[in-house]
Amino acid sequence: MRLRLAPKIVCIFLIAEAMSLLTLSFVFIRYGQNLITSEIEERGDAVAHFLAQLSTYPVLAWNPDLIMDSAKVVMLQKDVVGLEILGNKGQPLVELGKRESPHGVMVFSADILGESQKFTDEEAVIGNLSQVTEKLGVVRIYMGLEDLKKDIRSLKLTVFSIAALTFLITVLIGAYSVHYFVARPLRKLMEGVKRVSSGDLDTITEINTSDELEKLSNAFNKMLVALKANLKKRIEETEYEAMEQNLVILGELSSMLIHEVGNMLNRFSVIEYQLSEEKLSKRGRELIDNFRKELKSLQKFTENVRLFSKRPELELKAIDLVNFLKVIVASFKFMNPKGLKFVFETDVKECLAYVDEDALRQVMVNLITNASDVSDEGSEVRVALGVHGERVRIEVRDNGPGISEEDREKVFTPFFTTKGPLGTGLGLAIVRSLIEAHGGRVWFESHPGNGTTFFVELPVLKAS
Ligand SMILES: Nc1ncnc2c1ncn2[C@@H]1O[C@H](COP(=O)(O)OP(=O)(O)OP(=O)(O)O)[C@@H](O)[C@H]1O
Numbered sequence: 001m002r003l004r005l006a007p008k009i010v011c012i013f014l015i016a017e018a019m020s021l022l023t024l025s026f027v028f029i030r031y032g033q034n035l036i037t038s039e040i041e042e043r044g045d046a047v048a049h050f051l052a053q054l055s056t057y058p059v060l061a062w063n064p065d066l067i068m069d070s071a072k073v074v075m076l077q078k079d080v081v082g083l084e085i086l087g088n089k090g091q092p093l094v095e096l097g098k099r100e101s102p103h104g105v106m107v108f109s110a111d112i113l114g115e116s117q118k119f120t121d122e123e124a125v126i127g128n129l130s131q132v133t134e135k136l137g138v139v140r141i142y143m144g145l146e147d148l149k150k151d152i153r154s155l156k157l158t159v160f161s162i163a164a165l166t167f168l169i170t171v172l173i174g175a176y177s178v179h180y181f182v183a184r185p186l187r188k189l190m191e192g193v194k195r196v197s198s199g200d201l202d203t204i205t206e207i208n209t210s211d212e213l214e215k216l217s218n219a220f221n222k223m224l225v226a227l228k229a230n231l232k233k234r235i236e237e238t239e240y241e242a243m244e245q246n247l248v249i250l251g252e253l254s255s256m257l258i259h260e261v262g263n264m265l266n267r268f269s270v271i272e273y274q275l276s277e278e279k280l281s282k283r284g285r286e287l288i289d290n291f292r293k294e295l296k297s298l299q300k301f302t303e304n305v306r307l308f309s310k311r312p313e314l315e316l317k318a319i320d321l322v323n324f325l326k327v328i329v330a331s332f333k334f335m336n337p338k339g340l341k342f343v344f345e346t347d348v349k350e351c352l353a354y355v356d357e358d359a360l361r362q363v364m365v366n367l368i369t370n371a372s373d374v375s376d377e378g379s380e381v382r383v384a385l386g387v388h389g390e391r392v393r394i395e396v397r398d399n400g401p402g403i404s405e406e407d408r409e410k411v412f413t414p415f416f417t418t419k420g421p422l423g424t425g426l427g428l429a430i431v432r433s434l435i436e437a438h439g440g441r442v443w444f445e446s447h448p449g450n451g452t453t454f455f456v457e458l459p460v461l462k463a464s
């Protein structure tokens with residue numbers, strides 16, 4: 001038979017209680033029975049002795065009428081159903097009532113004694129003292145047991161009624177306690193488990209019973225929190241894995257695409273070159289110039305997408321950054337339609353760092369190009385190198401309009417550009433990805449209307 005926990009506890013409790021109540025009842029009844037029986041015994045003895053004393057003088061005086069009177073008085077006593085008075089030789093002097101009863105009888109006897117000291121009424125015994133013998137006769141009292149049995153029956157009834165009432169009350173209290181302290185919190189816990197299995201991991205189950213059930217619910221809640229954290233982590237991991245997979249696919253796809261587009265652009269360049277060699281009208285020349293510009297911008301775009309989409313694979317070499325930067329800054333002086341001043345300054349002679357030359361060149365070109373783009377004709381773009389402890393810091397400063405408050409957050413975001421079709425918005429994203437791949441960092445300071453400085457920090461090997 002399958003029973004739920006609460007009825008099981010109630011059943012165990014009922015059995016234990018019934019057993020203890022029954023045992024107690026039987027002990028109590030036996031004790032009460034003994035009390036009632038000893039009471040009737042005492043009474044029977046007393047009545048027998050009373051009659052024996054009452055009969056002493058009449059027997060001594062051999063007065064049958066007086067003996068009968070005493071006997072009749074005794075017959076009126078409670079429970080007395082019969083009596084006998086016998087002489088000293090066992091001869092019956094009086095017989096009254098019955099010696100049997102349907103409920104049984106108890107017999108009590110007492111000797112009728114003739115000791116002198118028992119008589120205080122001297123006149124009653126005058127002249128007879130010499131004839132007094134020790135034992136004058138015997139009195140037998142027959143007491144009916146009907147009342148005794150009735151008393152015992154009512155005692156049993158009372159004890160069992162009290163036991164039944166106690167049982168009933170304790171059952172009610174016990175059942176309510178089991179419901180309140182066990183079944184109710186368990187049901188709450190069950191509801192919690194059901195909620196969890198239906199996917200709700202947010203609702204905590206509160207049980208304040210200060211016992212093992214409270215500990216169980218606390219453990220359950222802890223498990224819930226851990227489960228939620230674990231699940232969140234798993235989801236994030238899965239999302240991240242899916243995203244990584246997508247990125248890999250996207251990367252492969254875009255590099256294929258970039259490769260194809262690159263080939264096409266090369267073919268377009270050849271066509272553009274061939275066309276420019278032809279004799280063309282003024283309008284034709286203008287169109288070829290436009291075509292060249294578009295081609296360049298498309299080449300830049302594909303190159304930037306190529307750089308951005310591939311994971312930076314660095315070939316680190318120890319190079320002297322002082323020389324390296326000097327050459328890059330100088331190269332900007334040639335193609336310089338705005339007539340900008342490109343300045344390089346440093347207070348170190350040599351600064352060795354482990355870097356990928358191509359990558360760092362790309363970084364510097366992007367930063368100096370950005371600075372040139374925002375600079376007014378003839379203004380200055382300054383590149384500086386300084387060593388700060390174990391790190392080298394490169395600064396690219398311009399006197400342009402600065403970066404507006406609202407664009408600050410976005411400048412490193414891929415494809416964010418304020419340059420329209422001329423910009424890809426990938427320059428700074430590439431810078432950040434390359435610098436972080438070197439274990440460095442990049443940031444900027446900008447005061448609108450007062451220029452911008454981009455900082456690149458890298459680990460340094462040796463500086464002097
Ligand atoms: N020195 C600077 N001064 C002011 N704004 C800048 C500076 N450098 C970058 N920015 C802003 O950040 C944006 C993003 O720069 P990023 O180099 O990533 O792309 P881009 O220069 O627009 O395009 P591309 O690099 O392909 O030419 C720029 O469009 C510009 O608005």
Ligand SMILES: [Mg+2]
Nearest residue numbers: 366370427428
């Ligand atoms: Mg740029």
